[in-house]
Amino acid sequence: MEFRLDLIETKIEFFEASNLKSLEEQIGKAIEVNKALMLDVHAVSHQAVFDPRSEKMRYSAVVHFKLKK
Numbered sequence: 001m002e003f004r005l006d007l008i009e010t011k012i013e014f015f016e017a018s019n020l021k022s023l024e025e026q027i028g029k030a031i032e033v034n035k036a037l038m039l040d041v042h043a044v045s046h047q048a049v050f051d052p053r054s055e056k057m058r059y060s061a062v063v064h065f066k067l068k069k
Contacts, residue, residue: 008037011065016058023059030063039065 013030017023023046031041046061 007067008039009067010042011037011039013063013065014060015063016060018054018056018058020059023061027061027063034065037065038068040068042066 011034015023015026015030017026027044034040041063043064044061046059048057048059050056051058
């Protein structure tokens, strides 16, 4: 039996929240989890849009993690 261990080299995660504080908390938790996988934040992209149904802002973010070098 062969045992093989592969590292994740790149990973992209998406987040959505109704306020910025909640979004920041989600991203912070993801950063801590990905540190255990030896992944660092490579890039962050964020956006805010108005949701006409709830008449509130919606915040979203995309975080790109890459393997530590």
